[in-house]
Amino acid sequence: MSNQTSRPAGSGRANMKRELPEHFRSYKHVWVFIEFEHGRIHPVSLELLGEGRKLADKLEVELAAVIAGSGHDALEEVAGTTFSYGADLAYIIDNPVLADYRNEPYTRVMTALVEKYQPEIMLLGATVLGRDLAGAVATTLKTGLTADCTELAIDGERSLAATRPTFGGSLLCTIHTLNYRPQMATVRPRVMAMPVAQEGRSGRIVEFTVDLKEEDIITKVLDFLPDTANEAAQLAFADIVVAGGIGLRTSENVQLVRDLANALGGDWGGSRPLVQKGWIPAERQIGQTGKTIRPRLYIAAGISGAIQHRVGVEGADLIVAINTDPQAPIFDFAHVGITADAITLLPALTNAFRQRLSVNRLAG
Amino acid sequence: MQIFVCIKQVPDSGQIRVHPVTNTIMRQGVPTIINPYDLFGLEQALRLRDRFGGEVTVMTMGPPMAVDSLRKALTYGADRAVLLTDRVFAGSDTLATSYALSNLILKAGETWGAPDIVFCGKQTIDGDTAQVGPGIARRLGLSQLTYVSGIDDMDLTDRQILVRRRGDHGVQVLRSQLPVMVTMMEGSNEIRRGTQADALRAARAEVVKWNAATVGIPDVSLCGLRGSPTVVKKVFAPTAREEKAEMVATTDQSPVAMADALINQIFTRQPALQDDLLRQAAGH
Ligand SMILES: Cc1cc2nc3c(=O)[nH]c(=O)nc-3n(C[C@H](O)[C@H](O)[C@H](O)COP(=O)(O)OP(=O)(O)OC[C@H]3O[C@@H](n4cnc5c(N)ncnc54)[C@H](O)[C@@H]3O)c2cc1C
Ligand SMILES: Nc1ncnc2c1ncn2[C@@H]1O[C@H](COP(=O)(O)O)[C@@H](O)[C@H]1O
Numbered sequence: 001m002s003n004q005t006s007r008p009a010g011s012g013r014a015n016m017k018r019e020l021p022e023h024f025r026s027y028k029h030v031w032v033f034i035e036f037e038h039g040r041i042h043p044v045s046l047e048l049l050g051e052g053r054k055l056a057d058k059l060e061v062e063l064a065a066v067i068a069g070s071g072h073d074a075l076e077e078v079a080g081t082t083f084s085y086g087a088d089l090a091y092i093i094d095n096p097v098l099a100d101y102r103n104e105p106y107t108r109v110m111t112a113l114v115e116k117y118q119p120e121i122m123l124l125g126a127t128v129l130g131r132d133l134a135g136a137v138a139t140t141l142k143t144g145l146t147a148d149c150t151e152l153a154i155d156g157e158r159s160l161a162a163t164r165p166t167f168g169g170s171l172l173c174t175i176h177t178l179n180y181r182p183q184m185a186t187v188r189p190r191v192m193a194m195p196v197a198q199e200g201r202s203g204r205i206v207e208f209t210v211d212l213k214e215e216d217i218i219t220k221v222l223d224f225l226p227d228t229a230n231e232a233a234q235l236a237f238a239d240i241v242v243a244g245g246i247g248l249r250t251s252e253n254v255q256l257v258r259d260l261a262n263a264l265g266g267d268w269g270g271s272r273p274l275v276q277k278g279w280i281p282a283e284r285q286i287g288q289t290g291k292t293i294r295p296r297l298y299i300a301a302g303i304s305g306a307i308q309h310r311v312g313v314e315g316a317d318l319i320v321a322i323n324t325d326p327q328a329p330i331f332d333f334a335h336v337g338i339t340a341d342a343i344t345l346l347p348a349l350t351n352a353f354r355q356r357l358s359v360n361r362l363a364g
Numbered sequence: 365m366q367i368f369v370c371i372k373q374v375p376d377s378g379q380i381r382v383h384p385v386t387n388t389i390m391r392q393g394v395p396t397i398i399n400p401y402d403l404f405g406l407e408q409a410l411r412l413r414d415r416f417g418g419e420v421t422v423m424t425m426g427p428p429m430a431v432d433s434l435r436k437a438l439t440y441g442a443d444r445a446v447l448l449t450d451r452v453f454a455g456s457d458t459l460a461t462s463y464a465l466s467n468l469i470l471k472a473g474e475t476w477g478a479p480d481i482v483f484c485g486k487q488t489i490d491g492d493t494a495q496v497g498p499g500i501a502r503r504l505g506l507s508q509l510t511y512v513s514g515i516d517d518m519d520l521t522d523r524q525i526l527v528r529r530r531g532d533h534g535v536q537v538l539r540s541q542l543p544v545m546v547t548m549m550e551g552s553n554e555i556r557r558g559t560q561a562d563a564l565r566a567a568r569a570e571v572v573k574w575n576a577a578t579v580g581i582p583d584v585s586l587c588g589l590r591g592s593p594t595v596v597k598k599v600f601a602p603t604a605r606e607e608k609a610e611m612v613a614t615t616d617q618s619p620v621a622m623a624d625a626l627i628n629q630i631f632t633r634q635p636a637l638q639d640d641l642l643r644q645a646a647g648h
Contacts, residue, residue: 035532037532042532103501103510104508128530129531129532131510132498132508132510134495134498135494135496135502138495138499139495139498139502139503140502142459143459144459145459146594147495167377170601171599171601171602172601173600174596174597174599175594175595175597177593179593180593218507219538219539220538220539220540221537222537222539223536224531224534224537225535227534265644288492297630297634297637307602318633319609326611330609331609332602332604332605333605333609334609335610335633336612336626336629337609337610338612338625338626340619344619345619345623348620348622349623351623352624357641357644358645
């Protein structure tokens with residue numbers, strides 16, 4: 001996607017109908033790569049199973065989970081989890097070389113598996129691991145890969161329609177991989193809803209073995225320093241999030257956002273320009289190139305609502321926007337809006353919330 | 365040592381506007397910059413050169429005007445700049461871009477010596493895919509080290525490199541073997557202010573200009589639009605929600621009155637949230 005985002009819609013090849021080459025016709029089924037690291041399944045993999053299930057049902061094919069790692073029992077347990085989240089079968093690749101994620105062995109395994117079992121769609125999380133792996137696998141297979149999708153659908157010709165925000169701040173584009181298989185896409189954590197697990201749902205396990213030896217792998221993992229439970233990591237999972245944008249006017253006013261978040265026991269963040277100005281740290285950025293959030297309540301103060309911001313917050317149950325400009329695009333997708341100066345309204349909100357909640361404490 | 369740095373010239377995203385009627389991007393008059401993520405790689409490259417000796421070559425595939433970014437990179441201290449420009453590359457997606465760039469790297473390697481390290485940006489701010497770096501690594505058989513937060517050590521005799529890599533749940537300490545493709549994390553290295561001497565040199569320097577033929581692209585059908593498996597079928601503006609935001613208005617325009625009205629509205633819509641907040645506040 002590096003250059004083609006500027007192409008006008010419907011131009012050139014986009015409107016050409018092309019037959020899928022014969023050798024790709026046997027490619028069937030939808031796969032989800034399961035990120036299983038340090039004994040944990042990344043939540044994005046389960047979110048993708050939910051999404052993959054819908055695509056597989058539409059195509060009337062099976063949904064498979066791909067699970068690589070070391071230790072058969074652990075991998076089988078992961079397979080069981082993927083069945084309850086919608087997978088019909090799980091490919092298990094168990095090899096000591098796969099204990100820690102490294103690009104080289106994982107790319108080899110994934111490429112070999114695709115060549116053998118031929119999926120038509122492969123989904124990965126747009127995490128550090130997923131992005132590292134997807135780019136390498138897609139290049140090896142010489143197929144198309146659409147990054148950071150916000151919507152996936154199947155069109156009338158059984159083709160994956162992958163939608164993502166595009167350059168410029170207010171547009172979306174839908175991308176297809178017409179003549180190649182598999183069609184690959186990555187999706188960021190929290191963009192898709194977490195499906196409800198169905199206990200007791202079962203599936204088939206297919207073991208896949210590859211000839212991998214540690215001596216053949218060039219890159220060695222010498223050490224792993226796990227993250228401490230730092231507070232920023234919680235932003236994506238917070239129930240209440242308050243965020244500020246350029247409408248805050250000064251870096252000092254970021255404090256007003258923090259105060260309100262504090263009063264509500266929530267977390268806080270901001271739009272990308274605040275990161276660029278150095279007002280907030282990068283891990284507090286909300287949106288397409290920052291964190292995607294799905295809180296019960298999102299309060300956006302002085303944020304215009306560009307598409308890159310919108311896609312990061314659309315999963316919120318209730319979006320409340322505070323903006324001086326009644327025409328601001330954020331009012332197109334917020335549930336509740338108020339035309340007001342954030343700099344005076346935020347402290348008033350903090351006070352009012354505090355009062356209501358402390359009254360209750362006295363009563364309780 | 366030879367270090368290659370892939371940089372991309374991108375429009376300054378802060379200044380992009382979308383035409384309100386036609387939904388097309390208005391690029392005219394928008395200033396261009398070096399993709400900000402690429403500068404972390406460039407700075408790291410310059411530091412390694414300053415320590416180990418050798419040369420830093422910056423390269424890009426793009427339109428003729430991308431020469432501006434290359435010249436800018438020379439002012440920071442890069443030794444040489446190469447532009448690959450040709451109409452056959454128009455409309456390249458990431459697969460076609462990595463094909464063009466890997467051939468550019470091969471040709472540059474033949475000319476000045478094969479690279480020990482190729483730096484790419486973590487991602488671009490226009491394409492924003494983070495795919496081109498891994499694509500180049502695969503095509504050239506380089507070890508792929510993405511999201512590197514620091515290069516701790518390097519040994520040119522053993523050809524070993526020791527890096528810290530930002531994983532999803534922590535930091536991996538990795539040892540790999542040159543040649544490698546590295547993408548640097550943002551914030552890892554602030555780009556230096558070039559010296560006066562570098563600025564003067566950059567102003568006079570000749571940017572090497574190559575096209576598909578001079579680079580010797582083996583198969584032009586793998587370039588540009590034709591060589592791109594992904595196709596943009598539709599560009600559109602997001603639709604507004606069915607129901608517009610309910611606007612809270614008060615006759616009393618004081619912040620206190622507005623705050624009260626807004627909270628009432630929030631709690632009316634989310635009674636469960638109100639209950640939970642109250643319970644939390646009461647310490648349950
Ligand atoms: C590839 C790419 C990726 C991007 N990724 C992200 C991302 O992840 N996250 C993100 O947020 N952006 C992202 N952006 C940037 C995005 O396009 C917008 O530029 C950005 O979200 C705008 O930030 P803002 O709303 O704070 O500022 P502005 O657009 O400048 O809006 C400021 C708003 O504040 C209002 N205002 C002014 N004064 C007040 C006041 N006193 N009280 C209340 N309101 C006031 C104004 O009416 C205006 O609506 C990305 C852009 C690109 C090109
Ligand atoms: N046309 C290009 N010319 C040179 N380098 C590029 C080009 N496109 C992408 N890159 C490099 O690949 C990185 C990732 O780009 P992307 O996959 O578009 O996010 C960039 O930061 C650059 O280092």
